[in-house]
Amino acid sequence: MALHSLHRHLPLLQNLLHLHHHLLTTTTTSTSSRSRNPLLSYAPSLISILTFFTFHLSQLLFSASLSLISSPYPHRPAYPFELILGLVRFFLISDSSASVSAEFRTRAKVSLSFVLFVSACAVSGFVGLVSVCWVKASGFDGEWLIGKVGIIGFVLGLLYGSFYVYKHRWVLEFPIIQRPPFFSFKMGLPSAITRALKLSGVTYLFSAVLGAILSGRFKSQGTMRKFIAEQIIFCIGSFAVFLCWELSHHLHRVLHTKRFTFAPPKGSAAAETNPSEHLLAALEESNPSSLLQYLAYLDLCMVCENNVDSWRRAAFFEETGETYKRVIAVCLRPLEKLASKLAEGLESSVDKNSQLSKQLRSPTDSRLESKYCEPLNNFQLCAWCARTVASLTACSHREDRFGVAQLSGSNAAVISALLSCLLAVETFMGKKTNIQSPSHLMGPAAIKWATLSTGRIDSAVGKKRGGPLHSKAYAIADVLRTSIYQVVSAFHDDMLNSAKAGLLEKDWVISGKPLFGSRELLMQKLRLFLDFRAS
Numbered sequence: 001m002a003l004h005s006l007h008r009h010l011p012l013l014q015n016l017l018h019l020h021h022h023l024l025t026t027t028t029t030s031t032s033s034r035s036r037n038p039l040l041s042y043a044p045s046l047i048s049i050l051t052f053f054t055f056h057l058s059q060l061l062f063s064a065s066l067s068l069i070s071s072p073y074p075h076r077p078a079y080p081f082e083l084i085l086g087l088v089r090f091f092l093i094s095d096s097s098a099s100v101s102a103e104f105r106t107r108a109k110v111s112l113s114f115v116l117f118v119s120a121c122a123v124s125g126f127v128g129l130v131s132v133c134w135v136k137a138s139g140f141d142g143e144w145l146i147g148k149v150g151i152i153g154f155v156l157g158l159l160y161g162s163f164y165v166y167k168h169r170w171v172l173e174f175p176i177i178q179r180p181p182f183f184s185f186k187m188g189l190p191s192a193i194t195r196a197l198k199l200s201g202v203t204y205l206f207s208a209v210l211g212a213i214l215s216g217r218f219k220s221q222g223t224m225r226k227f228i229a230e231q232i233i234f235c236i237g238s239f240a241v242f243l244c245w246e247l248s249h250h251l252h253r254v255l256h257t258k259r260f261t262f263a264p265p266k267g268s269a270a271a272e273t274n275p276s277e278h279l280l281a282a283l284e285e286s287n288p289s290s291l292l293q294y295l296a297y298l299d300l301c302m303v304c305e306n307n308v309d310s311w312r313r314a315a316f317f318e319e320t321g322e323t324y325k326r327v328i329a330v331c332l333r334p335l336e337k338l339a340s341k342l343a344e345g346l347e348s349s350v351d352k353n354s355q356l357s358k359q360l361r362s363p364t365d366s367r368l369e370s371k372y373c374e375p376l377n378n379f380q381l382c383a384w385c386a387r388t389v390a391s392l393t394a395c396s397h398r399e400d401r402f403g404v405a406q407l408s409g410s411n412a413a414v415i416s417a418l419l420s421c422l423l424a425v426e427t428f429m430g431k432k433t434n435i436q437s438p439s440h441l442m443g444p445a446a447i448k449w450a451t452l453s454t455g456r457i458d459s460a461v462g463k464k465r466g467g468p469l470h471s472k473a474y475a476i477a478d479v480l481r482t483s484i485y486q487v488v489s490a491f492h493d494d495m496l497n498s499a500k501a502g503l504l505e506k507d508w509v510i511s512g513k514p515l516f517g518s519r520e521l522l523m524q525k526l527r528l529f530l531d532f533r534a535s
Contacts, residue, residue, distance in 0.1 A: 125157025321404030
């Protein structure tokens with residue numbers, strides 16, 4: 001009976017043994033093939049890792065190029081014709097150092113940095129877009145990725161870099177209120193995402209329309225589906241690249257404009273002996289218009305305006321008065337430069353106001369704009385300096401135990417510099433100053449302000465009322481008025497007593513010639529502030 005049962009199930013056992021042998025042979029073959037090619041099973045993961053690193057290398061290149069051109073001051077680049085002319089002078093003249101000025105070398109460096117930035121954006125766009133689309137488009141060939149997508153990414157990088165330079169987005173704008181870096185970065189995320197969506201949307205439409213016109217892809221339904229899939233992948237890739245660029249730009253701005261404290265640790269030996277040396281060294285020894293100098297002025301302004309680091313502000317009023325004089329001198333330097341530059345430009349414009357020059361010059365000629373751009377473009381630094389000297393002078397009324405502010409003559413220097421700058425800026429904005437008779441000094445008509453109807457100043461400046469120069473001049477004038485009112489409010493009773501005793505001019509105006517206007521003009525303007533009628 002058992003033999004009969006075994007004979008009946010023998011065919012089934014033979015089939016099972018045959019199947020087992022077949023599976024064993026297949027497994028051995030596949031295992032041997034994988035042992036010969038160990039990278040075959042890991043090819044997708046290795047490609048993903050490679051594209052991940054190449055994408056981040058492209059973003060690292062973009063961030064490094066941002067650090068190369070970021071500056072708080074809008075430097076003027078050299079134009080191509082000026083570069084060619086400078087190179088010709090450099091190679092033809094034996095004394096190359098004398099043939100090329102320092103200003104030209106600075107502008108040439110700025111132009112070179114812009115060219116390097118645009119080139120880095122193009123390379124970053126090529127590598128970044130290919131890396132993103134390579135991960136998404138696993139079913140497409142490499143020719144489409146590197147050929148078409150890579151070239152489009154290169155062009156996008158060129159256009160983005162050129163637009164970035166043209167719009168002066170490389171100029172660092174310091175926030176009005178200093179916040180923690182994470183909070184500042186979080187506040188900029190919506191604007192970065194919105195800008196990336198706009199740029200990727202425009203790029204997608206342009207690429208889709210251009211691809212539909214130039215290529216015959218709609219002959220069959222399969223090619224149309226492939227074309228739509230390519231455009232969707234390209235849109236996702238371009239959005240990822242633009243978003244990373246915008247986030248890098250915003251992160252650089254947040255980190256570069258963050259306040260840096262130029263002071264030794266509180267409680268250390270340096271903080272007890274000379275806590276202001278680090279700050280004064282950064283202010284006096286750093287390169288003009290550099291980021292280090294701007295950060296030093298920002299730190300000084302926050303120390304003088306706020307009570308967070310009151311121990312640092314108290315160190316300014318030390319007994320010898322040397323620290324206070326150095327702080328006031330370093331803050332008045334940009335304001336004096338602003339007043340002297342505007343005065344020089346306005347005087348030269350009046351000298352050229354002849355009938356012959358009116359006939360020869362075009363009404364739209366704006367060659368004088370370059371004379372005003374340099375001082376007015378330094379608005380942030382001038383605003384910090386005006387606020388610093390005003391706050392420090394106002395604080396000296398209650399914190400200066402040794403009287404170094406008044407004994408050193410810093411109060412008169414501060415008021416004279418602020419008034420000279422205000423008069424120069426208001427004259428630049430198109431206002432005219434008339435000195436009245438002494439009987440009208442105390443009245444509201446001590447100075448008559450009227451818009452010029454004729455004159456070279458009105459034709460060069462008044463016609464630009466809606467331009468960026470006029471808006472910056474208006475902002476600087478507003479900061480100067482606020483600063484003067486801050487000092488006048490703190491010393492109002494003392495100034496009124498000095499005016500009654502006839503000592504107002506001696507105590508609050510310098511004895512020499514001011515940077516702009518005359519001493520009588522400054523006195524009339526100061527009396528308007530004392531009456532709270534200056535506007």
